[in-house]
Structures are given as structure tokens and as C-alpha cells.
Amino acid sequence: MKGAEVEAKILKAEGVEFVSLFPDQELANAVAEEGIRTIMARQERVAVNIADGYSRVSNGRKIGVCSMQPDAGIQNSFAGVAQAYADSSPIIVLPEGTSRSKYRTFPIVDVYSSYHQVTKWVETIWSVEQIPELMRRAFTQLRSGRLGPVLLDLPSDVAREELDDKKFRYASVRGWKMGPDYRDVEVVVRAILAAKNPVILAGQGILYAEAWDELLEFAELLQIPIMTTMCGKSAFPEDHPLALGLATAYGTKMAGHF
Numbered sequence: 001m002k003g004a005e006v007e008a009k010i011l012k013a014e015g016v017e018f019v020s021l022f023p024d025q026e027l028a029n030a031v032a033e034e035g036i037r038t039i040m041a042r043q044e045r046v047a048v049n050i051a052d053g054y055s056r057v058s059n060g061r062k063i064g065v066c067s068m069q070p071d072a073g074i075q076n077s078f079a080g081v082a083q084a085y086a087d088s089s090p091i092i093v094l095p096e097g098t099s100r101s102k103y104r105t106f107p108i109v110d111v112y113s114s115y116h117q118v119t120k121w122v123e124t125i126w127s128v129e130q131i132p133e134l135m136r137r138a139f140t141q142l143r144s145g146r147l148g149p150v151l152l153d154l155p156s157d158v159a160r161e162e163l164d165d166k167k168f169r170y171a172s173v174r175g176w177k178m179g180p181d182y183r184d185v186e187v188v189v190r191a192i193l194a195a196k197n198p199v200i201l202a203g204q205g206i207l208y209a210e211a212w213d214e215l216l217e218f219a220e221l222l223q224i225p226i227m228t229t230m231c232g233k234s235a236f237p238e239d240h241p242l243a244l245g246l247a248t249a250y251g252t253k254m255a256g257h258f
Contacts, residue, residue, distance in 0.1 A: 001168070003128040004030040004159040007094065010135045010170050011036060011065060020050035021067040022076075025096035026159035028067070044068040048080030051091045055084075060208045063142055064091040070098045070156060071109055081149050082118040087231050088204070090147040092138055093119075099157040100126065111153045120148035128161040132170045143175020147208060198224050199258045201247055204231035212236065227255040 001009075004026035011019070011031060018037035021028055022044045032038050041047040051064025068077055074095040084091050095111070102108050103124075115122045121141040125134055131154075138150045192198050206215050212235050219226050219242050226236040227244035236243055245252030 001163055001165060002026065002030070002159065003125070003131055003154060003161045003163065004096075005033075006128065006131045006163055006168060007135065007154065007159075008034045008036065009168070010132065013170055013172050014063070014139055015172070016063065016065050018054075019065045019067055019094075020047040022047050022069060022073060024069050025067055025073075026156070027094060027096065027154070044073050044076035045080040048077050048084065048091070048093065051093075052080065052084045052087075052089050055090050056087075059210055060090050060147055063139075065094065066091065067094045067096070070096050074109055074111060074114075074153075078114065078118070081115065081151065084149040085118040085120070088147045089149065090142045091149045092142060093149060093151040095151070095153055096159055097124065097153045097155040100155045101157075103155065111151070115151050118149075119151045120146070122151040122153070124153040124155065125158055126155075128158055128163045129167065131158075131163070132168065136170070136173055139173045140175055143173065145176070145178060192222065192224070198222070199244070200224050200226045201229065202226055202232045202235045203229040204235070206232060206235035216240075225254075225258070227251070227258065 007027055008030035012034045016036055018039055019031050020039045020041055022041050028038055039050060041050060047066045047068060051066040054062065054064035068074055081093055097111060098108050104110055111124060112122055123134055125131055134152055138152050141150045200219065202215060206212055215236055225242045225244050227247040228235050230246065230248050233246065238245060244254040244258060247255040
């Protein structure tokens with residue numbers, strides 16, 4: 001099977017429901033043949049934003065996937081990926097690159113140099129045999145630690161390169177979740193209890209952890225007012241007596257006071 005077909009089979013194994021894309025790339029037809037829906041955007045950044053929004057509304061339980069054409073395609077995607085990185089949104093970006101013989105020659109885009117500061121992890125697939133291992137690493141990054149976008153660049157000749165079906169092995173990955181040291185939690189709790197006028201600033205970590213009920217219970221137990229970040233909106237009911245609203249430059253007067 002071709003490299004693009006290997007990627008498509010792995011996306012299917014990981015439960016991906018659709019890929020938002022801006023053509024032309026080998027992956028488009030490959031995912032369609034696997035029964036994965038394709039959503040064609042009118043511009044590359046829109047494809048990234050679709051994937052980003054999908055990951056956010058599912059609180060990271062489902063991963064948005066986007067793909068774009070070589071060179072100009074990945075250049076036009078930068079702002080969308082940077083936004084996902086700034087907001088810690090877990091998406092996987094699968095651009096098709098130019099052929100390996102043209103990599104790092106002017107004016108071809110050096111994907112790693114361009115994206116390593118706005119992604120959690122970025123890599124180029126240099127041979128078809130690497131696809132299963134690098135896709136496994138990509139999904140492990142997406143499901144472990146602090147969330148964020150990952151980018152896996154597939155050169156066009158690797159996308160068409162053949163892999164013996166007998167060599168294809170892949171198992172879905174779980175990822176790893178980490179928590180704080182219990183002693184550190186105890187220190188924080190003691191500090192909150194000792195504070196004269198404590199305020200909680202809740203971010204989107206509450207949403208990704210789906211811990212809004214716990215936040216509400218904690219706030220009501222100690223009668224601590226809550227304000228949220230922009231990405232943390234809806235983590236706490238804004239009609240609640242303890243709600244201070246949005247804590248940004250355009251936030252509420254109550255949040256500004258605190």
C-alpha cells in the first residue's frame with residue numbers, strides 16, 4: 001500500500017471521523033477510501049480552524065485532523081496552527097510536502113524550522129516504513145501532558161511510496177495523564193483556606209478535565225468567587241452569585257476589580 005494509504009488506515013484505527021483539508025494531496029483520496037469523511041475548506045487556515053474547533057467542543061476527547069497541499073498550503077496554515085498552540089488545542093496537522101530531493105532548497109518551506117515553535121511536536125516522515133512509528137508518536141503526544149497541536153510532514157514521494165502489507169503493524173495508543181503531588185495540593189489548599197480574599201481564575205483546563213462540577217462544588221463550599229479566562233468560558237455558570245465573569249481586557253467590571 002502507498003504511504004498515504006498507511007496514514008489513512010492509522011487515522012481509521014485511531015477513530016478519526018473526518019479530515020478537513022485543502023487539496024491537492026494524496027491523503028485526500030486515501031482517507032475517503034477508508035470511509036473517513038473529507039471536508040474541503042476554501043482556504044488552508046479554515047481547514048485548521050475546523051479541526052481546532054472540533055477538538056475544543058469535544059474537550060479533547062476527539063482529535064481534529066487537517067491536511068493541506070505542499071509549500072503554499074503549509075505556509076497559509078501557520079496562523080491557525082499558532083492559534084491552536086497558544087490555546088493548547090490538540091489537533092494533528094498532516095501536510096503533504098514536496099519531494100525529498102527538494103527539501104531545504106530555496107524557495108521550498110522548511111517545515112521544521114517554521115513550525116517547531118508553534119507546535120508541541122513536529123517531524124518529517126523520510127521513508128514509508130517510518131509512518132506507523134511516527135503516527136504512534138504523534139497520537140501519544142496528543143493524548144499526553146499539556147495539550148497542543150502536532151505536525152507530521154509527509155513528502156509527496158513518500159506518500160506514493162509502497163509499503164509491503166505484511167510489514168504494516170499498528171495499535172491505537174492511549175497516552176499518559178499526570179497529576180500533581182498530593183503534598184503540593186495540600187500546600188495549595190492550606191494557602192486558600194488561610195487567604196482573606198481568595199479568588200479563583202479558571203481556565204480551559206477545567207473544560208478538558210471535565211471538572212466543572214468539582215469547581216462548582218469547591219467554590220460553593222468555600223464561597224470563593226470565580227472568574228474565567230477567555231478559553232475557560234463556561235467552566236463556571238455565569239449566572240451564579242459567585243461568578244465574576246471574564247478576566248480579560250474586555251472582561252467584566254467585577255473581574256477587573258479583583
